[in-house]
Amino acid sequence: MSAVAALGAILARLCPMFVLVGPSGHVLASGPTLARILAPREIKGARFLEMFEVLRPQPVDDMAGLAALEGARLRLRLRAGRSLALKGVVCRLSGDGSLGPAGGVVVNLSFGISVLEAVREYSLTGADFAVTDPTTEMLYLLEAKSVAMEESRRLNHRLEGARRAAQEQALTDPLTGLRNRRAFDLALAGLLHAGNAFALLHLDLDFFKQVNDTHGHAAGDLVLRVAAQRMRAAVREDDIIARVGGDEFALLLPGVNDMAALRLIAQRLISTIEEPVSDGARSYRVSASVGGTLDRQRERNSAEALLAVADRALYTAKETGRGRSVIDTAPRSAPPAPSGHDSQGAAMRSR
Amino acid sequence: MNGLINRALQWLVRDSYGEALWRGLVEALALGEAAFEPLMPCEPEVTDRLLSALAERIGRAPEEILEDLGTYLVSQPRTEAARRLLRFGGVDFVDFLYSLEDLPDRARLAMPDFTLPEIRLHPGAAGLYRIELGTCPQAGLRLGPVLVGLLRAMADDYGALVLLDHRGADSRGEVIEVRLLDAAFADGRAFDLGAGPVAR
Numbered sequence: 001m002s003a004v005a006a007l008g009a010i011l012a013r014l015c016p017m018f019v020l021v022g023p024s025g026h027v028l029a030s031g032p033t034l035a036r037i038l039a040p041r042e043i044k045g046a047r048f049l050e051m052f053e054v055l056r057p058q059p060v061d062d063m064a065g066l067a068a069l070e071g072a073r074l075r076l077r078l079r080a081g082r083s084l085a086l087k088g089v090v091c092r093l094s095g096d097g098s099l100g101p102a103g104g105v106v107v108n109l110s111f112g113i114s115v116l117e118a119v120r121e122y123s124l125t126g127a128d129f130a131v132t133d134p135t136t137e138m139l140y141l142l143e144a145k146s147v148a149m150e151e152s153r154r155l156n157h158r159l160e161g162a163r164r165a166a167q168e169q170a171l172t173d174p175l176t177g178l179r180n181r182r183a184f185d186l187a188l189a190g191l192l193h194a195g196n197a198f199a200l201l202h203l204d205l206d207f208f209k210q211v212n213d214t215h216g217h218a219a220g221d222l223v224l225r226v227a228a229q230r231m232r233a234a235v236r237e238d239d240i241i242a243r244v245g246g247d248e249f250a251l252l253l254p255g256v257n258d259m260a261a262l263r264l265i266a267q268r269l270i271s272t273i274e275e276p277v278s279d280g281a282r283s284y285r286v287s288a289s290v291g292g293t294l295d296r297q298r299e300r301n302s303a304e305a306l307l308a309v310a311d312r313a314l315y316t317a318k319e320t321g322r323g324r325s326v327i328d329t330a331p332r333s334a335p336p337a338p339s340g341h342d343s344q345g346a347a348m349r350s351r
Numbered sequence: 352m353n354g355l356i357n358r359a360l361q362w363l364v365r366d367s368y369g370e371a372l373w374r375g376l377v378e379a380l381a382l383g384e385a386a387f388e389p390l391m392p393c394e395p396e397v398t399d400r401l402l403s404a405l406a407e408r409i410g411r412a413p414e415e416i417l418e419d420l421g422t423y424l425v426s427q428p429r430t431e432a433a434r435r436l437l438r439f440g441g442v443d444f445v446d447f448l449y450s451l452e453d454l455p456d457r458a459r460l461a462m463p464d465f466t467l468p469e470i471r472l473h474p475g476a477a478g479l480y481r482i483e484l485g486t487c488p489q490a491g492l493r494l495g496p497v498l499v500g501l502l503r504a505m506a507d508d509y510g511a512l513v514l515l516d517h518r519g520a521d522s523r524g525e526v527i528e529v530r531l532l533d534a535a536f537a538d539g540r541a542f543d544l545g546a547g548p549v550a551r
Contacts, residue, residue, distance in 0.1 A: 143432075143547065
Protein backbone atom coordinates (compact mmCIF):
# COMPACT_ATOMS: atom_id res chain seq x y z
CA MET A 1 0.00 0.00 0.00
CA SER A 2 1.35 3.41 -0.90
CA ALA A 3 2.02 6.01 1.78
CA VAL A 4 -0.90 8.09 0.56
CA ALA A 5 -3.31 5.14 0.67
CA ALA A 6 -2.13 4.10 4.16
CA LEU A 7 -2.45 7.61 5.54
CA GLY A 8 -5.80 8.04 3.79
CA ALA A 9 -7.17 4.86 5.37
CA ILE A 10 -6.22 5.99 8.87
CA LEU A 11 -7.51 9.52 8.37
CA ALA A 12 -10.79 8.32 6.86
CA ARG A 13 -11.62 6.64 10.15
CA LEU A 14 -10.35 9.34 12.49
CA CYS A 15 -11.38 12.42 10.52
CA PRO A 16 -14.11 11.65 7.99
CA MET A 17 -13.81 15.19 6.65
CA PHE A 18 -10.06 15.27 5.96
CA VAL A 19 -8.45 16.31 2.65
CA LEU A 20 -4.97 15.20 1.65
CA VAL A 21 -3.56 17.79 -0.74
CA GLY A 22 -0.46 17.15 -2.83
CA PRO A 23 2.33 19.74 -3.45
CA SER A 24 0.63 20.82 -6.67
CA GLY A 25 -2.52 21.79 -4.75
CA HIS A 26 -4.56 18.87 -6.10
CA VAL A 27 -6.56 16.59 -3.80
CA LEU A 28 -5.01 13.14 -3.44
CA ALA A 29 -7.53 11.65 -0.99
CA SER A 30 -10.45 12.74 1.21
CA GLY A 31 -12.74 11.47 3.96
CA PRO A 32 -16.05 9.72 3.23
CA THR A 33 -18.26 12.37 4.83
CA LEU A 34 -16.70 15.12 2.76
CA ALA A 35 -17.17 12.98 -0.36
CA ARG A 36 -20.87 12.66 0.54
CA ILE A 37 -21.27 16.39 0.92
CA LEU A 38 -19.57 17.16 -2.38
CA ALA A 39 -21.29 14.40 -4.36
CA PRO A 40 -21.82 14.14 -7.27
CA ARG A 41 -18.74 16.30 -7.77
CA GLU A 42 -15.49 14.32 -7.62
CA ILE A 43 -13.08 15.83 -5.11
CA LYS A 44 -10.10 13.63 -5.90
CA GLY A 45 -7.93 15.33 -8.51
CA ALA A 46 -9.61 18.72 -8.08
CA ARG A 47 -7.67 21.73 -6.86
CA PHE A 48 -8.34 22.24 -3.14
CA LEU A 49 -8.45 26.04 -3.32
CA GLU A 50 -10.87 25.91 -6.24
CA MET A 51 -13.34 23.95 -4.13
CA PHE A 52 -12.76 25.74 -0.82
CA GLU A 53 -12.18 29.39 -0.12
CA VAL A 54 -10.05 30.21 2.94
CA LEU A 55 -11.54 33.28 4.64
CA ARG A 56 -9.65 33.52 7.94
CA PRO A 57 -7.11 34.22 9.28
CA GLN A 58 -6.46 35.54 5.76
CA PRO A 59 -7.35 34.52 2.22
CA VAL A 60 -4.78 32.32 0.44
CA ASP A 61 -4.41 31.63 -3.23
CA ASP A 62 -1.62 29.08 -3.49
CA MET A 63 -0.19 25.99 -1.79
CA ALA A 64 2.58 27.95 -0.11
CA GLY A 65 0.01 30.25 1.48
CA LEU A 66 -2.07 27.27 2.67
CA ALA A 67 0.97 25.48 4.12
CA ALA A 68 2.01 28.65 5.92
CA LEU A 69 -1.26 28.56 7.90
CA GLU A 70 -0.30 25.30 9.63
CA GLY A 71 -1.90 25.03 13.05
CA ALA A 72 -4.07 28.17 12.65
CA ARG A 73 -7.84 28.07 13.19
CA LEU A 74 -9.14 28.32 9.64
CA ARG A 75 -12.53 29.51 8.56
CA LEU A 76 -13.46 28.34 5.10
CA ARG A 77 -16.38 28.23 2.77
CA LEU A 78 -17.43 25.75 0.16
CA ARG A 79 -17.36 27.64 -3.14
CA ALA A 80 -20.09 25.60 -4.83
CA GLY A 81 -23.71 25.10 -3.77
CA ARG A 82 -24.96 26.82 -0.65
CA SER A 83 -21.47 28.04 0.37
CA LEU A 84 -21.45 26.03 3.56
CA ALA A 85 -19.25 27.55 6.29
CA LEU A 86 -16.53 25.27 7.63
CA LYS A 87 -13.82 25.25 10.25
CA GLY A 88 -10.46 23.65 9.56
CA VAL A 89 -6.85 23.11 10.46
CA VAL A 90 -3.80 22.44 8.25
CA CYS A 91 -0.90 20.03 8.97
CA ARG A 92 2.15 19.86 6.69
CA LEU A 93 3.42 16.46 5.66
CA SER A 94 6.99 15.76 6.76
CA GLY A 95 9.80 16.76 4.42
CA ASP A 96 11.20 13.24 4.11
CA GLY A 97 8.09 11.99 2.29
CA SER A 98 7.50 9.13 4.76
CA LEU A 99 3.80 10.05 5.28
CA GLY A 100 3.07 11.24 1.77
CA PRO A 101 4.46 13.60 -0.84
CA ALA A 102 6.73 16.24 0.69
CA GLY A 103 5.23 19.70 0.34
CA GLY A 104 1.71 18.29 0.68
CA VAL A 105 -0.71 19.08 3.52
CA VAL A 106 -3.59 17.45 5.37
CA VAL A 107 -6.60 19.70 6.02
CA ASN A 108 -9.18 18.53 8.53
CA LEU A 109 -12.58 20.18 8.25
CA SER A 110 -15.65 20.39 10.49
CA PHE A 111 -19.02 22.13 10.40
CA GLY A 112 -18.63 24.24 13.51
CA ILE A 113 -21.81 26.03 14.45
CA SER A 114 -23.52 25.28 11.13
CA VAL A 115 -23.59 21.56 11.94
CA LEU A 116 -27.38 21.30 12.25
CA GLU A 117 -27.88 23.00 8.90
CA ALA A 118 -25.32 20.66 7.32
CA VAL A 119 -26.91 17.56 8.86
CA ARG A 120 -30.24 18.61 7.36
CA GLU A 121 -28.89 19.71 4.02
CA TYR A 122 -26.87 16.54 3.40
CA SER A 123 -29.01 14.05 5.36
CA LEU A 124 -26.02 13.04 7.50
CA THR A 125 -26.36 10.19 9.99
CA GLY A 126 -24.47 9.21 13.12
CA ALA A 127 -22.20 7.04 10.95
CA ASP A 128 -20.99 10.11 9.06
CA PHE A 129 -19.22 11.41 12.15
CA ALA A 130 -16.11 10.01 13.78
CA VAL A 131 -16.85 7.62 16.63
CA THR A 132 -15.27 10.09 19.05
CA ASP A 133 -17.08 13.10 17.59
CA PRO A 134 -19.67 14.47 20.06
CA THR A 135 -21.88 15.90 17.30
CA THR A 136 -24.59 13.29 17.73
CA GLU A 137 -24.66 13.93 21.48
CA MET A 138 -24.82 17.65 20.81
CA LEU A 139 -27.76 17.20 18.44
CA TYR A 140 -29.42 14.96 21.02
CA LEU A 141 -29.01 17.61 23.68
CA LEU A 142 -30.26 20.35 21.39
CA GLU A 143 -33.37 18.35 20.61
CA ALA A 144 -33.96 17.19 24.18
CA LYS A 145 -33.73 20.76 25.41
CA SER A 146 -36.12 21.97 22.70
CA VAL A 147 -38.63 19.35 23.78
CA ALA A 148 -38.23 20.33 27.44
CA MET A 149 -38.46 24.03 26.55
CA GLU A 150 -41.63 23.50 24.56
CA GLU A 151 -43.08 21.56 27.49
CA SER A 152 -42.12 24.37 29.83
CA ARG A 153 -43.69 26.95 27.54
CA ARG A 154 -46.91 24.94 27.43
CA LEU A 155 -46.95 24.56 31.22
CA ASN A 156 -46.39 28.30 31.73
CA HIS A 157 -49.26 29.02 29.39
CA ARG A 158 -51.53 26.68 31.31
CA LEU A 159 -50.50 28.07 34.71
CA GLU A 160 -51.07 31.62 33.51
CA GLY A 161 -54.59 30.64 32.44
CA ALA A 162 -55.16 29.00 35.82
CA ARG A 163 -53.86 32.08 37.64
CA ARG A 164 -56.24 34.33 35.73
CA ALA A 165 -59.16 32.05 36.39
CA ALA A 166 -58.28 31.93 40.09
CA GLN A 167 -58.05 35.70 40.21
CA GLU A 168 -61.46 36.01 38.61
CA GLN A 169 -62.91 33.54 41.02
CA ALA A 170 -61.29 35.15 44.06
CA LEU A 171 -63.69 36.73 46.50
CA THR A 172 -61.39 39.14 48.29
CA ASP A 173 -60.34 42.65 47.37
CA PRO A 174 -56.55 42.52 47.67
CA LEU A 175 -56.10 46.13 48.85
CA THR A 176 -58.62 46.30 51.69
CA GLY A 177 -59.16 42.64 52.50
CA LEU A 178 -62.91 43.27 52.14
CA ARG A 179 -65.03 41.12 49.85
CA ASN A 180 -65.02 42.08 46.18
CA ARG A 181 -67.83 42.73 43.71
CA ARG A 182 -68.13 39.06 42.81
CA ALA A 183 -68.39 38.02 46.45
CA PHE A 184 -70.97 40.73 47.04
CA ASP A 185 -73.12 39.56 44.11
CA LEU A 186 -72.95 35.98 45.38
CA ALA A 187 -73.91 37.04 48.91
CA LEU A 188 -76.79 39.20 47.66
CA ALA A 189 -78.12 36.34 45.54
CA GLY A 190 -77.83 34.06 48.57
CA LEU A 191 -79.80 36.44 50.81
CA LEU A 192 -82.53 36.90 48.21
CA HIS A 193 -82.75 33.15 47.78
CA ALA A 194 -83.00 32.56 51.53
CA GLY A 195 -85.87 35.07 51.65
CA ASN A 196 -85.03 36.63 55.04
CA ALA A 197 -85.13 40.37 55.58
CA PHE A 198 -81.91 42.29 55.09
CA ALA A 199 -80.66 45.78 54.37
CA LEU A 200 -78.43 46.99 51.58
CA LEU A 201 -76.16 50.05 51.78
CA HIS A 202 -74.21 51.60 48.95
CA LEU A 203 -71.41 53.84 50.23
CA ASP A 204 -69.20 56.18 48.24
CA LEU A 205 -66.25 58.09 49.74
CA ASP A 206 -66.40 61.88 49.41
CA PHE A 207 -63.23 63.90 48.72
CA PHE A 208 -61.28 60.71 48.06
CA LYS A 209 -60.27 61.91 44.60
CA GLN A 210 -58.67 65.02 46.09
CA VAL A 211 -56.58 62.95 48.50
CA ASN A 212 -55.50 60.65 45.71
CA ASP A 213 -54.73 63.46 43.24
CA THR A 214 -53.00 65.74 45.74
CA HIS A 215 -51.08 63.26 47.88
CA GLY A 216 -50.68 60.30 45.57
CA HIS A 217 -51.86 56.72 45.37
CA ALA A 218 -50.07 55.66 48.56
CA ALA A 219 -52.16 58.15 50.55
CA GLY A 220 -55.29 57.09 48.63
CA ASP A 221 -54.63 53.42 49.36
CA LEU A 222 -54.07 54.18 53.05
CA VAL A 223 -57.39 56.03 53.24
CA LEU A 224 -59.17 53.09 51.59
CA ARG A 225 -57.58 50.56 53.96
CA VAL A 226 -58.38 52.60 57.07
CA ALA A 227 -61.95 53.26 55.90
CA ALA A 228 -62.35 49.52 55.37
CA GLN A 229 -61.05 48.71 58.88
CA ARG A 230 -63.33 51.27 60.48
CA MET A 231 -66.41 50.11 58.58
CA ARG A 232 -65.71 46.56 59.64
CA ALA A 233 -65.49 47.72 63.25
CA ALA A 234 -68.76 49.65 62.88
CA VAL A 235 -70.93 46.70 61.82
CA ARG A 236 -71.56 43.17 63.08
CA GLU A 237 -69.29 40.27 62.25
CA ASP A 238 -71.83 38.59 59.95
CA ASP A 239 -72.50 41.73 57.94
CA ILE A 240 -70.89 41.73 54.52
CA ILE A 241 -68.77 44.66 53.35
CA ALA A 242 -67.47 44.67 49.80
CA ARG A 243 -65.33 47.08 47.84
CA VAL A 244 -67.25 47.26 44.58
CA GLY A 245 -65.39 50.08 42.86
CA GLY A 246 -62.40 52.42 43.34
CA ASP A 247 -63.89 54.24 46.36
CA GLU A 248 -67.27 52.54 46.39
CA PHE A 249 -68.42 50.04 48.97
CA ALA A 250 -71.54 47.96 49.42
CA LEU A 251 -72.85 46.43 52.64
CA LEU A 252 -75.35 43.67 53.28
CA LEU A 253 -76.87 43.61 56.74
CA PRO A 254 -78.87 40.40 57.32
CA GLY A 255 -81.83 40.71 59.67
CA VAL A 256 -82.00 44.50 59.55
CA ASN A 257 -85.58 45.42 58.59
CA ASP A 258 -86.04 48.73 60.33
CA MET A 259 -85.60 52.11 58.65
CA ALA A 260 -84.48 53.89 61.80
CA ALA A 261 -81.92 51.21 62.65
CA LEU A 262 -80.53 51.31 59.11
CA ARG A 263 -80.30 55.09 59.15
CA LEU A 264 -78.36 54.87 62.43
CA ILE A 265 -75.92 52.36 60.95
CA ALA A 266 -75.41 54.55 57.87
CA GLN A 267 -74.63 57.56 60.02
CA ARG A 268 -72.29 55.56 62.21
CA LEU A 269 -70.38 54.54 59.08
CA ILE A 270 -70.16 58.14 57.87
CA SER A 271 -68.93 59.35 61.29
CA THR A 272 -66.20 56.75 61.55
CA ILE A 273 -65.00 57.45 58.01
CA GLU A 274 -64.88 61.17 58.72
CA GLU A 275 -62.32 60.67 61.50
CA PRO A 276 -58.96 61.92 60.18
CA VAL A 277 -56.59 59.33 58.73
CA SER A 278 -52.91 59.81 59.57
CA ASP A 279 -49.84 58.27 57.94
CA GLY A 280 -47.60 59.65 60.69
CA ALA A 281 -46.56 62.72 58.72
CA ARG A 282 -49.86 63.94 57.34
CA SER A 283 -53.49 63.70 58.15
CA TYR A 284 -56.18 63.14 55.53
CA ARG A 285 -59.90 63.76 55.82
CA VAL A 286 -62.60 62.21 53.71
CA SER A 287 -66.31 61.69 54.19
CA ALA A 288 -68.89 59.33 52.73
CA SER A 289 -72.32 59.41 51.13
CA VAL A 290 -74.63 56.46 51.67
CA GLY A 291 -77.71 55.22 49.87
CA GLY A 292 -79.65 52.34 51.34
CA THR A 293 -82.72 50.19 51.09
CA LEU A 294 -84.45 47.39 52.90
CA ASP A 295 -85.55 44.08 51.52
CA ARG A 296 -88.53 42.74 53.42
CA GLN A 297 -89.53 39.15 52.96
CA ARG A 298 -92.70 39.45 50.92
CA GLU A 299 -91.51 41.92 48.33
CA ARG A 300 -89.72 39.44 46.04
CA ASN A 301 -87.23 42.02 44.81
CA SER A 302 -84.61 41.20 42.25
CA ALA A 303 -80.95 42.00 42.95
CA GLU A 304 -81.01 44.51 40.09
CA ALA A 305 -84.06 46.34 41.48
CA LEU A 306 -82.56 46.56 44.98
CA LEU A 307 -79.23 47.80 43.66
CA ALA A 308 -81.01 50.36 41.51
CA VAL A 309 -82.89 51.72 44.53
CA ALA A 310 -79.71 51.92 46.63
CA ASP A 311 -77.90 53.59 43.73
CA ARG A 312 -80.59 56.17 43.29
CA ALA A 313 -80.63 56.83 47.03
CA LEU A 314 -76.84 57.29 46.96
CA TYR A 315 -77.18 59.66 44.02
CA THR A 316 -79.76 61.71 45.93
CA ALA A 317 -77.50 61.80 48.99
CA LYS A 318 -74.58 63.05 46.87
CA GLU A 319 -76.75 65.64 45.12
CA THR A 320 -77.93 67.16 48.37
CA GLY A 321 -74.47 67.52 49.85
CA ARG A 322 -71.70 65.25 51.07
CA GLY A 323 -71.60 63.20 54.24
CA ARG A 324 -75.27 62.34 54.03
CA SER A 325 -77.33 59.20 53.89
CA VAL A 326 -80.59 58.47 52.11
CA ILE A 327 -82.63 55.38 52.87
CA ASP A 328 -85.37 54.39 50.47
CA THR A 329 -87.77 51.53 51.13
CA ALA A 330 -89.75 51.12 47.99
CA PRO A 331 -88.35 50.15 44.62
CA ARG A 332 -89.92 52.20 41.82
CA SER A 333 -91.00 54.99 44.24
CA ALA A 334 -89.72 58.53 44.07
CA PRO A 335 -86.68 59.19 46.26
CA PRO A 336 -87.47 60.78 49.64
CA ALA A 337 -85.69 63.82 50.98
CA PRO A 338 -82.27 63.22 52.51
CA SER A 339 -81.88 63.05 56.25
CA GLY A 340 -79.13 65.23 57.55
CA HIS A 341 -75.72 64.32 58.63
CA ASP A 342 -73.32 67.06 57.85
CA SER A 343 -70.53 67.33 60.36
CA GLN A 344 -67.95 68.59 57.89
CA GLY A 345 -67.73 72.16 56.69
CA ALA A 346 -68.78 73.43 53.33
CA ALA A 347 -65.13 73.82 52.35
CA MET A 348 -64.81 70.06 52.00
CA ARG A 349 -67.77 69.79 49.71
CA SER A 350 -65.84 70.65 46.64
CA ARG A 351 -65.73 67.29 44.95
CA MET B 352 -40.45 12.42 37.05
CA ASN B 353 -43.73 10.69 37.87
CA GLY B 354 -45.60 13.52 36.19
CA LEU B 355 -43.92 12.42 32.97
CA ILE B 356 -44.76 8.74 33.55
CA ASN B 357 -48.37 9.68 34.32
CA ARG B 358 -48.56 11.78 31.17
CA ALA B 359 -47.30 8.86 29.10
CA LEU B 360 -49.91 6.59 30.71
CA GLN B 361 -52.56 9.20 29.99
CA TRP B 362 -51.69 9.25 26.30
CA LEU B 363 -51.50 5.48 26.12
CA VAL B 364 -54.92 5.03 27.72
CA ARG B 365 -56.62 7.74 25.68
CA ASP B 366 -55.18 6.45 22.41
CA SER B 367 -55.72 2.76 23.15
CA TYR B 368 -58.86 2.62 25.29
CA GLY B 369 -60.61 5.90 24.58
CA GLU B 370 -61.31 9.20 26.23
CA ALA B 371 -64.31 7.96 28.21
CA LEU B 372 -62.38 5.27 30.04
CA TRP B 373 -59.65 7.74 30.84
CA ARG B 374 -62.09 10.33 32.21
CA GLY B 375 -63.76 7.73 34.39
CA LEU B 376 -60.40 6.69 35.77
CA VAL B 377 -59.24 10.22 36.59
CA GLU B 378 -62.55 11.10 38.20
CA ALA B 379 -62.61 7.93 40.28
CA LEU B 380 -59.12 8.71 41.57
CA ALA B 381 -59.86 12.45 41.93
CA LEU B 382 -56.64 13.40 40.12
CA GLY B 383 -56.02 16.99 39.08
CA GLU B 384 -54.24 18.17 35.95
CA ALA B 385 -51.05 18.72 37.95
CA ALA B 386 -50.59 14.95 38.26
CA PHE B 387 -49.90 14.80 34.50
CA GLU B 388 -47.44 17.65 34.21
CA PRO B 389 -43.99 16.35 33.24
CA LEU B 390 -42.26 19.38 34.74
CA MET B 391 -44.09 19.36 38.06
CA PRO B 392 -43.24 17.15 41.01
CA CYS B 393 -45.65 14.30 41.61
CA GLU B 394 -45.72 11.58 44.27
CA PRO B 395 -44.85 8.05 43.03
CA GLU B 396 -47.92 6.88 44.93
CA VAL B 397 -50.14 8.58 42.31
CA THR B 398 -48.61 6.49 39.51
CA ASP B 399 -49.09 3.39 41.61
CA ARG B 400 -52.79 4.11 42.20
CA LEU B 401 -53.30 5.05 38.55
CA LEU B 402 -51.71 1.85 37.32
CA SER B 403 -53.62 -0.40 39.74
CA ALA B 404 -56.96 1.23 38.91
CA LEU B 405 -56.26 0.99 35.17
CA ALA B 406 -55.20 -2.65 35.45
CA GLU B 407 -58.42 -3.47 37.26
CA ARG B 408 -60.58 -1.56 34.81
CA ILE B 409 -59.19 -3.13 31.64
CA GLY B 410 -58.49 -6.54 33.19
CA ARG B 411 -54.76 -6.68 32.50
CA ALA B 412 -51.71 -7.01 34.73
CA PRO B 413 -49.82 -3.78 35.54
CA GLU B 414 -46.67 -5.34 34.01
CA GLU B 415 -48.49 -5.86 30.70
CA ILE B 416 -49.63 -2.24 30.69
CA LEU B 417 -46.07 -1.05 31.38
CA GLU B 418 -44.74 -3.16 28.52
CA ASP B 419 -47.38 -1.64 26.24
CA LEU B 420 -46.26 1.75 27.46
CA GLY B 421 -42.67 1.06 26.38
CA THR B 422 -43.81 0.03 22.92
CA TYR B 423 -46.21 2.95 22.70
CA LEU B 424 -43.44 5.47 23.47
CA VAL B 425 -41.41 4.37 20.45
CA SER B 426 -44.07 3.46 17.93
CA GLN B 427 -46.78 6.14 18.18
CA PRO B 428 -46.74 9.49 16.35
CA ARG B 429 -47.75 11.32 19.53
CA THR B 430 -44.54 10.28 21.26
CA GLU B 431 -42.24 10.69 18.24
CA ALA B 432 -40.03 12.96 20.37
CA ALA B 433 -39.18 10.01 22.66
CA ARG B 434 -38.38 7.75 19.72
CA ARG B 435 -36.14 10.40 18.16
CA LEU B 436 -34.22 10.99 21.36
CA LEU B 437 -33.66 7.24 21.72
CA ARG B 438 -32.48 6.90 18.12
CA PHE B 439 -29.71 9.42 18.78
CA GLY B 440 -28.22 6.68 20.97
CA GLY B 441 -26.93 4.43 18.21
CA VAL B 442 -26.43 4.04 14.48
CA ASP B 443 -27.74 0.45 14.55
CA PHE B 444 -29.53 -1.78 17.05
CA VAL B 445 -26.35 -3.18 18.63
CA ASP B 446 -24.93 0.33 18.96
CA PHE B 447 -28.24 1.29 20.53
CA LEU B 448 -28.01 -1.60 23.01
CA TYR B 449 -24.57 -0.34 24.05
CA SER B 450 -25.97 3.16 24.48
CA LEU B 451 -28.45 1.87 27.07
CA GLU B 452 -25.78 2.21 29.75
CA ASP B 453 -25.71 5.95 28.97
CA LEU B 454 -29.48 6.23 29.06
CA PRO B 455 -29.75 7.46 32.68
CA ASP B 456 -27.16 10.18 31.96
CA ARG B 457 -28.88 11.13 28.71
CA ALA B 458 -32.23 11.35 30.46
CA ARG B 459 -30.73 13.55 33.18
CA LEU B 460 -29.25 15.86 30.56
CA ALA B 461 -32.69 16.31 29.05
CA MET B 462 -34.50 16.76 32.38
CA PRO B 463 -32.47 17.13 35.59
CA ASP B 464 -35.00 15.36 37.81
CA PHE B 465 -35.48 12.44 35.44
CA THR B 466 -33.81 9.67 37.47
CA LEU B 467 -33.56 6.33 35.71
CA PRO B 468 -32.07 3.27 37.40
CA GLU B 469 -28.57 2.10 36.53
CA ILE B 470 -28.42 -0.07 33.40
CA ARG B 471 -25.65 -2.63 32.73
CA LEU B 472 -25.26 -4.49 29.45
CA HIS B 473 -23.42 -7.84 29.37
CA PRO B 474 -22.80 -9.12 25.83
CA GLY B 475 -22.69 -12.91 25.67
CA ALA B 476 -22.13 -15.49 22.93
CA ALA B 477 -24.26 -15.84 19.82
CA GLY B 478 -25.98 -12.47 19.91
CA LEU B 479 -27.20 -12.80 23.49
CA TYR B 480 -27.27 -9.63 25.57
CA ARG B 481 -28.09 -9.61 29.26
CA ILE B 482 -29.38 -6.30 30.61
CA GLU B 483 -29.37 -5.61 34.33
CA LEU B 484 -31.67 -2.84 35.44
CA GLY B 485 -31.34 -1.42 38.95
CA THR B 486 -34.27 -0.47 41.14
CA CYS B 487 -35.86 2.92 40.78
CA PRO B 488 -37.05 4.12 44.18
CA GLN B 489 -37.84 7.59 42.77
CA ALA B 490 -40.43 6.28 40.32
CA GLY B 491 -41.79 3.75 42.84
CA LEU B 492 -42.26 1.11 40.18
CA ARG B 493 -40.28 -1.48 38.25
CA LEU B 494 -39.28 -0.12 34.87
CA GLY B 495 -38.21 -3.51 33.48
CA PRO B 496 -41.48 -4.14 31.62
CA VAL B 497 -41.29 -0.64 30.11
CA LEU B 498 -37.76 -1.38 28.87
CA VAL B 499 -38.89 -4.70 27.36
CA GLY B 500 -41.67 -2.97 25.40
CA LEU B 501 -39.32 -0.20 24.40
CA LEU B 502 -36.60 -2.60 23.20
CA ARG B 503 -39.13 -4.55 21.16
CA ALA B 504 -40.26 -1.38 19.38
CA MET B 505 -36.70 -0.07 18.94
CA ALA B 506 -35.64 -3.37 17.34
CA ASP B 507 -38.48 -2.87 14.88
CA ASP B 508 -37.41 0.70 14.35
CA TYR B 509 -33.88 -0.39 13.44
CA GLY B 510 -35.16 -3.33 11.41
CA ALA B 511 -33.57 -5.90 13.74
CA LEU B 512 -35.14 -9.25 14.64
CA VAL B 513 -34.86 -10.02 18.37
CA LEU B 514 -36.26 -12.29 21.06
CA LEU B 515 -36.88 -10.61 24.41
CA ASP B 516 -37.25 -12.25 27.78
CA HIS B 517 -37.91 -10.58 31.11
CA ARG B 518 -36.03 -12.91 33.46
CA GLY B 519 -37.59 -11.60 36.64
CA ALA B 520 -36.84 -9.23 39.46
CA ASP B 521 -35.27 -9.32 42.89
CA SER B 522 -34.34 -6.72 45.49
CA ARG B 523 -31.34 -5.57 43.45
CA GLY B 524 -33.25 -5.05 40.22
CA GLU B 525 -34.42 -6.79 37.09
CA VAL B 526 -32.81 -8.84 34.32
CA ILE B 527 -33.80 -8.75 30.67
CA GLU B 528 -32.31 -10.97 27.97
CA VAL B 529 -32.13 -9.85 24.36
CA ARG B 530 -31.29 -12.40 21.68
CA LEU B 531 -30.39 -10.71 18.42
CA LEU B 532 -31.37 -13.07 15.61
CA ASP B 533 -30.80 -10.75 12.67
CA ALA B 534 -29.49 -7.21 12.91
CA ALA B 535 -30.66 -6.35 9.40
CA PHE B 536 -33.89 -8.34 9.18
CA ALA B 537 -35.94 -5.52 7.71
CA ASP B 538 -35.42 -1.98 6.49
CA GLY B 539 -36.51 -0.31 9.71
CA ARG B 540 -37.75 3.23 9.95
CA ALA B 541 -35.77 6.18 8.67
CA PHE B 542 -34.08 8.42 11.18
CA ASP B 543 -33.35 11.93 10.02
CA LEU B 544 -30.66 13.17 12.39
CA GLY B 545 -31.35 16.83 11.69
CA ALA B 546 -35.15 16.78 11.43
CA GLY B 547 -35.34 18.62 14.74
CA PRO B 548 -37.91 18.25 17.50
CA VAL B 549 -41.37 17.22 16.37
CA ALA B 550 -44.18 19.69 16.84
CA ARG B 551 -47.18 18.38 18.72
